[in-house]
Amino acid sequence: MNKIQRVLETVFKMAGQASGVVLIAIMFLILFEVITRYVLLHPFTISEEYSAYALVFIIYLGLAYTLNENGHLRITFAIKLLPVNVANWMRLFTLCIALIWTCVATVVSVRFVYDSFVRGMRAITPQLTPLGYPRIVIPIGFFLLLVGIIGAIHKTIKCIKSGLSIEDYLENKTEGNIS
Amino acid sequence: MSLELIAVLLVISLFLLLAMGLEIAFTMAVLASIGFAFVLSYPQVQIAWSGWEVTNSFTLIALPLFIFMGQMLSLTGGIHSLFSAANKWIGILPGGLANSVIVACAVFGAMSGSSIAASATFSSIAFPEMEKRNYSPTLSFGAIAVGGTIAVLIPPSIIFIIYGSWESLSIARLFAAGMLPGIILTSLLMLTVIIWVKIKPNAAPKPESFSWGERFRALKDVIVWAALIILILGVIFGGVMTPTEASALGAFLSIIVAAGYGKFSYTALKASALSAVRVTAMVGFVMIGARLLAFLVQNAGLTDSFVKFMLSLEIGKYGTISILMVVYLILGCFFDASAMLLLTTPFVMPIITSLRLDPIWWGVVYVILAEISFVTPPFGLNLFSIHGVLPQYPITTIAKGTLPFLIPMFVTIWLLVLFPQLALWLPNVLY
Numbered sequence: 001m002n003k004i005q006r007v008l009e010t011v012f013k014m015a016g017q018a019s020g021v022v023l024i025a026i027m028f029l030i031l032f033e034v035i036t037r038y039v040l041l042h043p044f045t046i047s048e049e050y051s052a053y054a055l056v057f058i059i060y061l062g063l064a065y066t067l068n069e070n071g072h073l074r075i076t077f078a079i080k081l082l083p084v085n086v087a088n089w090m091r092l093f094t095l096c097i098a099l100i101w102t103c104v105a106t107v108v109s110v111r112f113v114y115d116s117f118v119r120g121m122r123a124i125t126p127q128l129t130p131l132g133y134p135r136i137v138i139p140i141g142f143f144l145l146l147v148g149i150i151g152a153i154h155k156t157i158k159c160i161k162s163g164l165s166i167e168d169y170l171e172n173k174t175e176g177n178i179s
Numbered sequence: 180m181s182l183e184l185i186a187v188l189l190v191i192s193l194f195l196l197l198a199m200g201l202e203i204a205f206t207m208a209v210l211a212s213i214g215f216a217f218v219l220s221y222p223q224v225q226i227a228w229s230g231w232e233v234t235n236s237f238t239l240i241a242l243p244l245f246i247f248m249g250q251m252l253s254l255t256g257g258i259h260s261l262f263s264a265a266n267k268w269i270g271i272l273p274g275g276l277a278n279s280v281i282v283a284c285a286v287f288g289a290m291s292g293s294s295i296a297a298s299a300t301f302s303s304i305a306f307p308e309m310e311k312r313n314y315s316p317t318l319s320f321g322a323i324a325v326g327g328t329i330a331v332l333i334p335p336s337i338i339f340i341i342y343g344s345w346e347s348l349s350i351a352r353l354f355a356a357g358m359l360p361g362i363i364l365t366s367l368l369m370l371t372v373i374i375w376v377k378i379k380p381n382a383a384p385k386p387e388s389f390s391w392g393e394r395f396r397a398l399k400d401v402i403v404w405a406a407l408i409i410l411i412l413g414v415i416f417g418g419v420m421t422p423t424e425a426s427a428l429g430a431f432l433s434i435i436v437a438a439g440y441g442k443f444s445y446t447a448l449k450a451s452a453l454s455a456v457r458v459t460a461m462v463g464f465v466m467i468g469a470r471l472l473a474f475l476v477q478n479a480g481l482t483d484s485f486v487k488f489m490l491s492l493e494i495g496k497y498g499t500i501s502i503l504m505v506v507y508l509i510l511g512c513f514f515d516a517s518a519m520l521l522l523t524t525p526f527v528m529p530i531i532t533s534l535r536l537d538p539i540w541w542g543v544v545y546v547i548l549a550e551i552s553f554v555t556p557p558f559g560l561n562l563f564s565i566h567g568v569l570p571q572y573p574i575t576t577i578a579k580g581t582l583p584f585l586i587p588m589f590v591t592i593w594l595l596v597l598f599p600q601l602a603l604w605l606p607n608v609l610y
């Protein structure tokens with residue numbers, strides 16, 4: 001199972017890195033648009049539209065990576081007051097809630113993208129970009145988040161079995177320190 | 180189900196799930212989905228629609244780019260030079276280094292826009308220096324914690340980008356609106372240090388004086404940073420570029436500056452980009468959750484009822500603002516500034532517009548309220564940020580230092596309430 005977890009962590013990191021690459025690329029795209037506007041006097045009109053798509057990409061592909069890095073905002077002061085075992089079970093419960101919601105989000109976003117293609121939806125821009133393509137990243141992002149939550153559930157179960165605090169583990173995260 | 184019952188159930192479930200440790204974004208999204216199913220009988224595909232609408236934003240791309248810029252500039256190690264230059268110019272005032280921290284934080288804020296980053300950075304740089312020179316720990320912690328908060332008011336502010344993008348307001352106008360209040364707040368915080376040292380002379384050693392030659396030499400060390408900040412703000416306020424375009428320019432130039440300082444590497448680039456991705460994904464997810472919750476409360480009629488209730492109290496503009504201030508100060512003890520903003524905006528903005536208050540002005544007031552929440556015990560994020568760097572000092576000592584600084588913060592808010600032009604004058608002149 002540890003091997004699977006390592007593979008998953010690599011996948012999340014790759015997703016985060018892909019978002020980072022897109023961020024750098026978009027920086028150059030926006031700058032290129034500014035240059036074409038002021039120097040060539042012919043603005044490169046696609047940058048605004050594609051930068052917005054890039055943000056969708058960054059956010060959705062970053063969801064699982066951020067979860068894996070314990071980067072999503074949570075309020076933990078109350079559960080830290082509880083005994084470790086109760087807090088661990090509480091975390092398991094909340095992760096299950098998150099899992100159910102993310103399942104729903106993944107399914108409906110697949111439907112959303114499917115509808116975008118079937119209905120031939122296009123952006124109201126000069127490029128008339130088919131919206132199905134940039135939207136594909138939404139179900140992919142939610143699916144990766146789903147896998148990330150399953151990974152988090154696995155870690156929490158390990159903590160419950162070993163009696164370690166999942167909160168302490170997340171705060172001082174070092175790979176593979178739950179045995 | 181009556182509206183009152185829905186509202187009560189919603190609030191109870193919200194706080195229950197948050198207290199149980201569920202992520203803020205999930206909490207809002209889960210409750211919204213339950214509401215879609217049982218209150219609105221609305222299809223869950225709204226999750227994908229709202230997710231697309233919120234994230235497909237050219238304005239919001241400024242968020243990761245400015246974070247990237249701040250991260251890259253932090254790597255140049257120029258913060259030491261910044262602190263040193265501030266001390267050479269401000270150190271002559273009573274409470275020298277404490278005032279220098281506040282000014283250096285304000286300038287650092289113009290690069291990073293992050294309060295927590297500012298307080299963590301200056302905890303490691305300024306505090307050892309202040310400790311060595313016998314500054315009282317409470318004064319040092321107070322100056323570092325509140326100095327960090329200025330970062331979110333001085334442009335480019337991350338909160339302004341989120342607020343502007345959410346409410347479809349001009350980010351450039353918001354940036355301009357934050358300038359004068361930022362300068363006023365910085366001045367009042369410095370005045371507080373001076374009064375503190377006058378009342379308790381043991382809190383700080385005698386101020387140092389520096390020759391003009393030393394001062395100008397120190398300026399030379401930070402000239403690149405200063406030029407970058409002036410350029411970024413200049414192109415925004417001058418109408419040459421949109422804030423998003425300026426953020427791309429800033430991100431690009433930060434790479435050049437880092438390379439110029441010999442600090443650019445693939446590792447630094449990767450770390451900065453990943454840091455920007457993490458914060459953007461976190462904020463983006465909270466925005467999706469908040470948009471879903473906003474959709475629920477608006478379509479269930481809760482927003483209208485809440486606004487009618489608030490207006491029926493007939494307490495006027497000042498009474499309503501006072502209530503909002505109290506609510507935000509309480510919420511600020513538990514929530515991050517961006518989460519608090521997104522969670523409450525669906526309820527608060529209709530009240531603001533009903534009272535014919537300017538949303539740009541409200542953005543500035545909100546940011547200062549959020550700043551207060553960063554430094555108020557028991558859960559002020561800056562306090563924990565400093566405690567994280569200096570764990571040998573209890574959080575109570577750190578919190579004690581911030582209390583006197585709450586006075587200038589409240590004074591600034593009331594100055595803004597009584598004289599909204601303090602925030603609105605500059606954007607009205609520029610745009």
